């Protein structure tokens with residue numbers, strides 16, 4: 598981050614569990630994400646990755662445990678309160694307003710996510726679209742965007758709330774290798790130029806191995822590894838969790 602006065606941020610997830618009836622989807626998970634980190638979250642299908650995102654962002658609050666951003670306890674807060682506290686997210690399926698223009702979609706994120714006035718939200722939206730590389734499409738209806746640009750739009754919308762952390766849910770699927778590279782570079786720029794930490798669920802393991810500082814691995818709800826990509830790649834438990842599934 599260029600601004601040396603920016604406060605350091607820390608997201609602390611401690612002993613978080615989430616059950617649906619008798620099913621323990623997230624099981625006693627503890628980890629931290631620090632300032633300007635890019636952390637991957639991987640695991641086989643049904644491992645609890647999206648449930649963990651939902652617990653952090655208040656969509657489905659945890660059954661047990663605490664989620665703390667710096668000094669603020671987020672556990673049990675409403676999604677819009679958590680967004681305003683500094684934790685933004687993208688969704689697996691882009692939640693855009695297709696008839697509205699690209700810039701309107703980003704501005705809506707700033708008004709609802711950040712409580713901005715309309716004028717301020719629009720100014721910020723144009724600035725973000727330039728940052729993300731969608732400025733030429735600002736006035737296109739979102740319905741006309743291709744899949745890669747929709748994913749960039751999702752990121753711009755998340756950034757419109759001026760978060761300290763952005764949680765990115767499976768943004769790589771359906772992209773060509775070149776589009777995936779652009780997206781990965783964009784996540785890196787979000788960290789290096791904006792000072793925002795990225796927590797990223799991705800099924801395309803190659804992409805996440807090359808673009809993250811650290812990877813957390815879930816299996817059947819539990820955290821089974823938390824280390825550098827090289828450490829995770831050589832972890833026996835991780836290899837076993839993926840047997841018959843995605844290759845690590």
Ligand SMILES: Nc1ncnc2c1ncn2[C@@H]1O[C@H](COP(=O)(O)OP(=O)(O)OP(=O)(O)O)[C@@H](O)[C@H]1O
Nearest residue numbers: 617620621622640641642643644645646647648649
């Ligand atoms: N709202 C819900 N109600 C009941 N069960 C749920 C709910 N959401 C998730 N689950 C269950 O919790 C478990 C974990 O699901 P989750 O979607 O978090 O896994 P995931 O790691 O994100 O999987 P995938 O990689 O396939 O997206 C699964 O068994 C799933 O069926």
